[in-house]
Amino acid sequence: MRDTLSTSIKVTRSILAARLDRAEASRPTRDRPRDRFPATDTFLAGTSRHVGAVNAVLVPAVRRRLPDGHDAAAELVRLSRRLEDAMFQAKSKLYGSAYAVGRPWASIWADVHERFDDLLTLEEALVARIVDATDELHCGELTERLYRAELDAPTRPHPHLPHQGVRGRVARRVAHGVDRFWDAAEGRMIPEPVRIHDHHHDSRLTQYLLAQTRLPEEE
Template sequence: MTHGDSLVLTIEATQRSLEERLGEVLAPHPDPLRPRDTYAATDTFLAATSRHLAAVQAVVLGHVRRTVPDGDAVVHDYLAVARDLEQTLSLIKARLYGEAHAIHLSWPELWMRARGQLAEHNRLESHMVGELVRLGDPVEMDGLAYKVFDAERHGPTRPHPTLPHTGLLSLVARRVWAIADRFWDAAEGRVIPEPVHPAPHKHDSLLAQYLVADPKFDDHAKFMEHRHHPKAG
């Protein structure tokens, strides 16, 4: 595994997990003795997706702005899709809990919208993270997967589309709402799944392992890793 792969693999695994959770919601639940299975699956999907969106906004977007050429435009395009998805998640939550302004909404329409927006979000997120890893500082990239994981564990578990999405104010708002969300999760007995754990980074050379004091040496590693960087155009 090379530098930055942990971030890419973790994002990809999280995307697959969200898609699988959405698939569980859309799958038929024919057991008459468990009529609320669909509600539980929906709640889990909402929590996992809301948490991931908040973590990426808190951890990744600032690095993209500083590192990727036209980073502001890349972040702008990503946030446009993320906000749309958050708004749909908010409507799904309102419909699930019978809020008056959402009871007229059609479930098939909401799920069709969520599925399309999640697919577009994942496409833009993968491109954004790929560019960040390609151009970013290798050592810094290795730590981002763990920062995303930690932000997911402590992030809000409900969609909050009206909150600011970047900057210091957004960090403060997410922390405040994360505390409120945890209070209501406990009050409602809501089960919040663990985020996807970061893929561990394996040091590719014996010299690299020695320099970071890694006690688990790979006997098959090369003494030094030869990395080839693309020439600037």
């Protein structure tokens, strides 16, 4: 049985990184003044979902399963907040908020790239340690829980909401409902999270995604 947990995290990082590159490369034109919106919204929605699932599922797993779990989990939460704050700046800039309207896009994307890499690199390292310390059955269960948590996670960055404990669960549930309302009202396209099935061999799609970061939909 292969390691679905590490595979899921690697594929998710590959997809989200490709969406980030596409969002950064999008530029409005005279004929298409809103050309930046679809790619940027797709990146923000998918990454916000993933960050929510990390806080809901992976952080508690790190805290319970690793010897230095308390400190490692705290660092994971800290880096997730930093990424959410950078994504909030991108969202504010995209929609013309006075909060970020005077800041250049290059500065915003630089922060997003740096904080995205910081979080996903730590996430991959901690997942590798969990895999080493946990049997395959529980790793498969954790993979499925991450997927389901992404489905119920907010689709917009919320860096200032509680992230852990009962308050964190309630905050994510409320934010998810509010985000769904505005997503529907704005006609916002929300991508599906990654789901890796527990087969003995990687599917062609998984092999393709692990081999390169650019997706057919993003060519």
